[in-house]
Amino acid sequence: MPALIVKRMMALALLVAGCATQAPEPAGPPTFTAIYEMLYPRATKYQCNFCHGLPANEKSNGMLSTGMDQATAYTALVGMPSTGAMCQGLVLVTPGDPDASLWFQKFFDPPCGDRMPLAGAKLNAAQLDQVRTWILEGAQDN
Numbered sequence: 001m002p003a004l005i006v007k008r009m010m011a012l013a014l015l016v017a018g019c020a021t022q023a024p025e026p027a028g029p030p031t032f033t034a035i036y037e038m039l040y041p042r043a044t045k046y047q048c049n050f051c052h053g054l055p056a057n058e059k060s061n062g063m064l065s066t067g068m069d070q071a072t073a074y075t076a077l078v079g080m081p082s083t084g085a086m087c088q089g090l091v092l093v094t095p096g097d098p099d100a101s102l103w104f105q106k107f108f109d110p111p112c113g114d115r116m117p118l119a120g121a122k123l124n125a126a127q128l129d130q131v132r133t134w135i136l137e138g139a140q141d142n
Helices: 002-019 032-039 048-052 070-077 125-136
Strands: none
Touching (some): 032 125
């Protein structure tokens, strides 16, 4: 019975993520607030918070829980190593170095695991540039 529940949850996650629209264009300077609002929209649950708002587990979010608020997401990402089995030990966000930041790599060509968002549309060039610039500028909590 638990396997059936997991399968149904995964199917629902794929359905919801796949039906959503493209994430909004980045607005304003590359701040964590702008990036959070772009990637974690509450109205549609389009991207990150649908899976990564859940408690950390291997099946639904690769052991990355970013919680349900901006402060928790920032704390979970910046300077933190991945604890997921596939990417264990790789730093999620390395301030100043997007190429060494697993979180950034996951948006286009990850060295491990799947591209994110898993079932949604890829981030476009403007969105990727927003995240890259924020990391290059030190990944401030702003």
